[in-house]
Amino acid sequence: MSQGADRLREALEKAAGASDKNVLVRRTGCMGPCSSGPLVRVDPEEHLYHHVKADNADAIVASLGGPPVPELQCDLNDHFDRQVRVVLENAGYIDPEKIDDYIGRDGYKALLTALTEMTPNGVIHRITESGLRGRGGGGYPTGLKWGTVAKASGELKYVVCNGDEGDPGAFMDRSVMEGDPHRVIEGMAIAAYAVGASKGFIYVRAEYPVAVSRLTTAIREARRRGLLGNGICNTPFNFDVEIRLGAGAFVCGEETALLASVEGRRGTPRTRPPYPAVSGLFGKPTLLNNVETYANIAPIVRNGGKWFANMGSERSKGTKVFALTGKIANTGLVEVPMGIKLREIIEVIGGGVPGGHTFKAVQTGGPSGGCIPAEMLDLGVSYDALMAVGSIMGSGGMIVMDDTSCMVNVAKFFVEFCMTESCGKCIPCRAGTAQMFTLLTRICDGKGTMDDLDLLISLCETIKETSLCGLGMTAPNPVLSTIKYFRNEYIEHIVHKRCPAGVCNIEAPVAVSAEVLA
């Protein structure tokens, strides 16, 4: 699709057709390294070609059965070898619009196992045993959530998938929905069986048209095969899924706002309790998980909870997909075991900061994550470790910044995002983010004072502690973390009226020399 991949596919198909070799050209989902795209893999030799253009098609087809095309070969061994792929296990291997491809790689096997060999409680037990925690950012234990919904009273229950990935620079869920949509549907179906639901909704942002069309195709195919609908796999279990489109509000990624939006109301969060597990969609018990969480379900059911729990760190199990962006050589999607050091993700898998620049900070967890400085790169990535340094896991965005980034300006950028995406319901978030933005703009313009800095910190504390939902509670993170780790840059802007990175446009102060004063 992007970077001329469609044209390349056509050229490859044409070249394959013209050749007398027996060649199958296949489209796949995203393989990960965006910066090397488009990628072509030749199986079974597993030759990987990068930056392939339509003109290269003939050369690739001609080389089949012989030595690879040297000028296209890429060395991404460091990039791939350190990764552990669970959620992305099919990425690059299946055509997302072909259900047979998915089934051919053990797809829907877990659903069949769950329906024919396991009780709903058994499924929940297996998920609990795996230690899986919510991948949308909250990190709530998935098994516990499922258990709560299963225990909630009521005939009618819902299963909802949060595909409203709104963080700037994050595309983990998008890639899963576009590259492996059946995995999400299978995860939801297993969840529905476990909690006793028969109806599901996938809430996808309208900005992901490819994800929407592939999910639509996948749902249609699954219905046709009897994997959705009534009496799935000849069992009494009924389940069907509908897609709901989000209209572009970041706050609709918050669970209560998302449910309001699915119901057709204004997407604003409400106070909890009651939690959606007790009273969610249309007032019914509702299981709400993120795309990546559902994508982990099938492998856990297939391979067992212990298998999953063996990966990762003590309190954060399994793997996590991160979207590496910013000033890094190998931008793209990576999936790594929890507990891996940030340094390994950035320097080895990500290939480090390009262009001879030096690493300055990495921001994790989307617009409301904190900026982590170079001194802390040996931090192991887990929910608790990131929280301890003033950031969050979030949904898995990872933005790398080098010495050309001004940290005050970075904080201003993210605060502006949170300001424009605040729903406006509660005062601290609505007016507070706007005031943070005003104060940061002053500082960036060289008009700030040290009092402004104190005011900013005090304001951040109130917003963090008093906001209604996660958007407001975490909006001050980029400000507080940059003040904590890069205070000198704030001082430079305020006292010396200069931007060390040369990003902020500060008018030169009127020089007041000692002679003039005398």
Added chain:
Amino acid sequence: MSESMGVKTLIIDGQELSARAGQTILEVARENEINIPTLCHLEGLSNVGACRLCLVEIKGSNKLLPACVANIHEGMEVVTNSERLKKHRLVILELLFAERNHICAVCVSNGHCELQALAQELGLTHISLPYRNPALTVDASHERFTADHNRCILCMRCVRACAEIEGAHIWDVMGRGIDSIVITDLHDDWGSSACTRCGKCVQCCPTGALFDKSKIGSDHPKYPDFLPYLNLMREAR
């Protein structure tokens, strides 16, 4: 469940109190004359927990809970007036005063305004945040009432009163974040909207944002106390 099962005991600000199960912290506090500041809460309307002024501390939890929606439970210890809460309440009030154009001296609600009264009660003496001074409109198209968005604090009482009590639902919110604004119908003039002219929203409005035209420049107290009575009578029918 026997009646005694429905009674809970709890501690608010050091006082041991009993309450019925299902009551909110705010209800119990007010029954016992413990004052918790509120703005978006209004007896007779649903609670939204949006103004965050009624946040209270619960012993054993670092999280602050909105007293208007948080239910009591057996043995809970509530603190309603710690230094931390006082600081947050002042910042929230400051945010409100700096958000739009609240100029008490020329306001029809001067002396009868809940925002002004809270500022006095909580000891807000000055605003250190920069005033935003937004350019907002005044809708005087209605024959009886005026909506001055400069004075609106987006408590959504008008929206709730119109939808829940009057059943007309002409008020709603447009835009998001700092650009949110209450609108009538689909952003039509109030005068040409489907307004039933009942005036409930005006009586519920805590500031001078919604006011009766006949009261311009004069004393304009508001009487939202009819709401719980109205609800009671409706339930009795």
